[in-house]
Amino acid sequence: MNAPAAPDPSLLPLSEARIPDDVFERMRRENLARWPTGAEVDFEAAVARHQALPKHKQLGWVMREADRQRRCLTQPRGGFGTFDMHRHLMVTLDKDGHADIVPTTTDSYTRNEQWQLAQKGIEESERAGRSMLNGYPMVNYGVARAAELVDAIDKPAIMLTGTAMPRLTGEIGYAGGYSGYLGSGIAYTTSYTKEFSIGEGIRNYQYLDRLVSMYQAHGVELHRRQPGFLTGTNVPPSIAIVTAVLDCLLAAAQGVRNYGLEMGETLHLVQDAAAVAACRELCQEYLQRRGHHDVFTPVTLLHWMGAWPHDDAQCAALVAYGGTLAAIAGAISVTTKSVHEAFGIPTPEANAEGLRMTRMAIYLAREIRLDGLKAFQDEKDLIEREVRAIVDKTLEMGDGDVALGTVRAFEAGVLDVPWSPSRYCKSRVIPARDAEGCLRIVDPGLMPFPKEVMEIHEEKLRRRAEKEGVPFGHELAVSSVYEMAEPIAKLLPDRIGRD
Amino acid sequence: MKQKTVVTGVIGSDTHIVGNRILSMALEKAGYTTIALGALTPAPDFVKAAVETNADAILVSSLYGQGELDCRGFRDLCVEAGLENILLYVGGNLVVGKRSWEETQRTYLAMGFDRAAPPGTRVETVLDWLERDLAARERGERRATA
Numbered sequence: 001m002n003a004p005a006a007p008d009p010s011l012l013p014l015s016e017a018r019i020p021d022d023v024f025e026r027m028r029r030e031n032l033a034r035w036p037t038g039a040e041v042d043f044e045a046a047v048a049r050h051q052a053l054p055k056h057k058q059l060g061w062v063m064r065e066a067d068r069q070r071r072c073l074t075q076p077r078g079g080f081g082t083f084d085m086h087r088h089l090m091v092t093l094d095k096d097g098h099a100d101i102v103p104t105t106t107d108s109y110t111r112n113e114q115w116q117l118a119q120k121g122i123e124e125s126e127r128a129g130r131s132m133l134n135g136y137p138m139v140n141y142g143v144a145r146a147a148e149l150v151d152a153i154d155k156p157a158i159m160l161t162g163t164a165m166p167r168l169t170g171e172i173g174y175a176g177g178y179s180g181y182l183g184s185g186i187a188y189t190t191s192y193t194k195e196f197s198i199g200e201g202i203r204n205y206q207y208l209d210r211l212v213s214m215y216q217a218h219g220v221e222l223h224r225r226q227p228g229f230l231t232g233t234n235v236p237p238s239i240a241i242v243t244a245v246l247d248c249l250l251a252a253a254q255g256v257r258n259y260g261l262e263m264g265e266t267l268h269l270v271q272d273a274a275a276v277a278a279c280r281e282l283c284q285e286y287l288q289r290r291g292h293h294d295v296f297t298p299v300t301l302l303h304w305m306g307a308w309p310h311d312d313a314q315c316a317a318l319v320a321y322g323g324t325l326a327a328i329a330g331a332i333s334v335t336t337k338s339v340h341e342a343f344g345i346p347t348p349e350a351n352a353e354g355l356r357m358t359r360m361a362i363y364l365a366r367e368i369r370l371d372g373l374k375a376f377q378d379e380k381d382l383i384e385r386e387v388r389a390i391v392d393k394t395l396e397m398g399d400g401d402v403a404l405g406t407v408r409a410f411e412a413g414v415l416d417v418p419w420s421p422s423r424y425c426k427s428r429v430i431p432a433r434d435a436e437g438c439l440r441i442v443d444p445g446l447m448p449f450p451k452e453v454m455e456i457h458e459e460k461l462r463r464r465a466e467k468e469g470v471p472f473g474h475e476l477a478v479s480s481v482y483e484m485a486e487p488i489a490k491l492l493p494d495r496i497g498r499d
Numbered sequence: 500m501k502q503k504t505v506v507t508g509v510i511g512s513d514t515h516i517v518g519n520r521i522l523s524m525a526l527e528k529a530g531y532t533t534i535a536l537g538a539l540t541p542a543p544d545f546v547k548a549a550v551e552t553n554a555d556a557i558l559v560s561s562l563y564g565q566g567e568l569d570c571r572g573f574r575d576l577c578v579e580a581g582l583e584n585i586l587l588y589v590g591g592n593l594v595v596g597k598r599s600w601e602e603t604q605r606t607y608l609a610m611g612f613d614r615a616a617p618p619g620t621r622v623e624t625v626l627d628w629l630e631r632d633l634a635a636r637e638r639g640e641r642r643a644t645a
Contacts, residue, residue: 108512192514194539233517344564421509421516421538478521478622 037142046175059156059180060221073333079105081125081133097352107135111163146176180223184247213255229264232305237275238386264305274379298332307485315339323361413446432476435464508536511569515562525622556586574611590616
């Protein structure tokens with residue numbers, strides 16, 4: 001097996017503090033020695049490479065420019081198991097899909113740092129002539145191949161890695177000219193792992209954020225991004241934003257200056273618009289309060305992350321409407337899906353179609369915004385009250401330290417994530433959709449939301465229960481999980497006036 | 500009648516926990532002692548938990564397509580642990596790509612599962628199977644018909 005990533009007993013105790021230069025130098029040396037391609041990382045050469053990239057291929061700059069122009073950029077997901085297949089995918093997404101940001105999703109072995117298994121996966125894929133891996137094995141292919149991929153497209157490239165172990169993948173991709181990395185200690189550890197402690201996940205991302213800060217000190221602004229969509233199953237905006245604020249503060253403490261926040265769409269136009277505005281404002285509020293005055297925090301929305309219908313036509317509506325929601329909500333980018341979503345990984349062509357469908361919807365959304373609408377303001381106020389209650393309690397529990405507060409708050413259930421697979425997360429909070437179509441909280445578990453706020457949630461959910469003739473409680477949560485995947489004939493029957 | 504015990508979990512490297520958790524909640528509510536192992540559970544852990552709790556059934560979920568690899572030899576593991584007669588169910592998106600359900604079901608029944616549940620199976624269906632199959636076991640039959 002690979003060299004184990006055992007916790008180093010000489011490490012500093014967990015805190016939000018910036019990793020000191022000498023400690024970081026040692027950590028990097030050890031990290032890069034874990035797989036042969038680590039030796040290809042040459043920091044000076046990497047800085048020079050980024051400086052030589054045109055601005056429109058630097059994601060940090062592109063996100064700032066999109067914000068200035070009030071644009072909503074498109075970005076799909078995607079990764080294949082061999083270099084040639086993956087290169088073809090990236091070029092297709094760039095050229096045929098007009099993707100504004102081109103992705104590289106890594107495979108599950110790479111996510112778990114099982115590079116020997118990934119190597120076998122590459123060999124088997126090449127023999128079989130089809131991808132046996134569910135993503136691109138970034139570490140196995142190394143820096144030079146990553147650079148070739150970046151050179152094959154004319155857009156910025158981002159790494160999408162769904163892991164609590166980003167250190168070597170991040171080093172190699174960034175050195176190859178990738179300018180963005182999606183992932184964070186709190187969000188991914190609670191959503192993608194079972195036995196991995198939250199403190200350990202935070203440490204691993206502190207490494208990545210510290211690396212990005214080192215590039216920043218050398219004049220290269222890389223983009224980092226937080227996956228606040230969490231488990232992707234009916235996550236209410238306030239819970240996403242709580243993790244966004246905390247992960248953002250942890251990254252800022254390491255010196256990151258360009259940090260995006262991602263949220264899954266609720267599929268309710270007003271709630272999504274309120275969530276985007278609240279997310280950006282709350283991140284800035286807490287950053288300012290803690291002395292970080294120059295962090296850029298653009299918000300991204302993601303196409304529906306729950307279960308998809310098995311009907312291409314219904315899926316097409318979710319894809320297009322996903323573009324409308326993101327554009328009107330004022331998201332700086334939208335992460336797209338395709339009509340293949342219910343059946344697994346899309347072909348490059350279907351993926352590109354999802355991009356164009358979304359792009360047309362963004363075009364049609366023009367400059368329409370909901371600011372000033374009372375329902376928008378009410379929803380935004382509600383989200384803000386929920387987030388402040390949880391974040392303030394977390395900071396208090398850490399005696400002012402975000403990392404310690406986070407670990408303690410998860411232990412106490414003050415921080416919680418619905419449907420989390422992690423043993424370190426109580427997962428007692430339960431969401432459901434209300435009668436109007438907004439995501440609410442049926443059961444807060446141990447999360448200390450204000451009493452008046454919970455009364456609002458309960459009242460709205462009771463109205464749905466009454467309308468559908470079901471008892472108020474967990475059953476609402478269950479039907480909400482499957483709602484969007486139901487056949488259209490059930491969701492909106494066509495027998496008006498006949499029964 | 501003594502309270503029946505069931506073990507649930509998502510097998511292999513799979514993190515898709517939502518459906519499995521809903522099922523576990525429903526089992527608990529229906530009066531079963533439910534040992535919920537959660538996501539990312541290796542096959543031997545199911546068997547170990549079943550031995551330790553003297554369970555009547557194991558309900559395995561798999562959503563990410565690789566279940567066929569993860570479930571191979573599951574019945575043998577049970578037999579080796581002395582659980583010859585334990586009731587075994589499997590459910591979810593059980594194969595990679597599109598294959599007919601009949602073919603998928605045959606594959607899993609041949610592996611020694613007593614029932615396989617296709618995507619979209621409701622918890623009520625599983626509760627009904629479980630009640631009738633456990634009653635059939637009491638009568639010394641393998642499982643209830645249909």
